[in-house]
Amino acid sequence: MLCIQETKKEVIERSMCQALWGDSEVRWEAQPSTNTAGGILCIWSEKTFMLERKVIGTGFVMLAGKWIQEAQTMNIISIYLPCDIQSKRVLWDNIKQLKNQSPGELWCILGAFNNIRNPSERFGACQRGLEDSSSREFNEWIEEMEVEEAPWVGRKFTWVRSNGTTRSKLDRFLVSPEWLTKWPGTSQYTLERNFSDHCPILFRSKCADWGPKPFRIMDCWLKKSWNIRQLKKSKFRLS
Numbered sequence: 001m002l003c004i005q006e007t008k009k010e011v012i013e014r015s016m017c018q019a020l021w022g023d024s025e026v027r028w029e030a031q032p033s034t035n036t037a038g039g040i041l042c043i044w045s046e047k048t049f050m051l052e053r054k055v056i057g058t059g060f061v062m063l064a065g066k067w068i069q070e071a072q073t074m075n076i077i078s079i080y081l082p083c084d085i086q087s088k089r090v091l092w093d094n095i096k097q098l099k100n101q102s103p104g105e106l107w108c109i110l111g112a113f114n115n116i117r118n119p120s121e122r123f124g125a126c127q128r129g130l131e132d133s134s135s136r137e138f139n140e141w142i143e144e145m146e147v148e149e150a151p152w153v154g155r156k157f158t159w160v161r162s163n164g165t166t167r168s169k170l171d172r173f174l175v176s177p178e179w180l181t182k183w184p185g186t187s188q189y190t191l192e193r194n195f196s197d198h199c200p201i202l203f204r205s206k207c208a209d210w211g212p213k214p215f216r217i218m219d220c221w222l223k224k225s226w227n228i229r230q231l232k233k234s235k236f237r238l239s
Contacts, residue, residue: 001049003078005112005171005198007039017043029063031056040111042078055098059091060111062098072182075102079111085134088115092141099145107176109147112198113138114170121169123157147174150203154190158199173203 002020009016012030021043029051033039040061048068055062060079067074077095081088099107115138116122142148150173157167173188180186183205193199 001042001044001076003076003110004041004043005039005078005080006033007041008033008036009039009041010035012041017041021045027051029054029056029061031059031061038080038082040078040080042076057094059087060095064102070182072106074106074108074179075099077107077109077111079109079113081112081114083114085137088134089137092137096141096145104178105176106179106182107147108179108203109145109174110172110201110203112171116168116170117142121157122167124161124166142174145174147176148180149173150175150180150186150188152190153187155192155199156190158190158201159197160193160199162197171198171201173201179205 004020007030009030010032012028012032014026017026017028018024023045025045025047026043027046027049028041028043030042031038031040038059040059042061042063049063049065050068051063051065052073053064055064059081060077062075062077064073064075066072075098077098079091079095081091095109115134117135117139119135157169158171159168161167175186186203186205189202189204191200191202
């Protein structure tokens with residue numbers, strides 16, 4: 001699945017989705033931009049994800065459906081948060097209401113949150129008072145949502161000013177504990193940016209199946225005569 005925030009597109013055409021996805025068989029949902037501000041686009045193949053329900057609101061697109069390979073029902077929300085705190089509070093509350101309607105399910109909330117969680121996530125800017133207040137509310141919302149960040153790999157910052165003087169971590173994936181229980185190997189990778197001032201993030205969830213555990217034996221065990229009574233008294237266990 002491909003999720004794009006701030007498309008700046010009022011109309012999304014099939015040809016554009018096909019070009020982005022690289023295949024003619026493609027499904028998408030979008031929230032149009034307002035003039036050239038905002039806009040969200042989610043693209044996927046129906047061979048991998050079957051959409052069962054959607055909710056599109058100001059600043060977010062929610063997709064509820066089944067990941068076919070795993071036969072797993074999940075909820076995915078792609079968001080684009082505005083910069084002003086009042087609009088953020090409204091969107092935070094809307095997302096929280098959606099999640100409260102389906103407790104215990106698998107949730108993945110992703111996108112441009114336009115918020116840092118602590119001072120270490122920003123370099124080169126000084127708005128300490130505003131940042132402290134916004135970060136505190138953002139962390140409180142994450143706690144109330146009962147979600148957490150998947151482990152990170154790669155660059156520390158996801159947004160860079162064009163002249164490189166300011167860098168921030170504004171984009172992220174938040175998942176429910178049930179998601180991490182299902183796929184403990186989940187991680188998010190910060191990739192190299194190109195024409196955008198935001199870095200793309202690759203999110204992967206998989207279970208590593210290493211097959212049956214190998215049986216280990218030491219040669220010295222074969223040089224000694226063992227009987228069942230001795231084995232029961234030893235630290236080794238027979239099964």
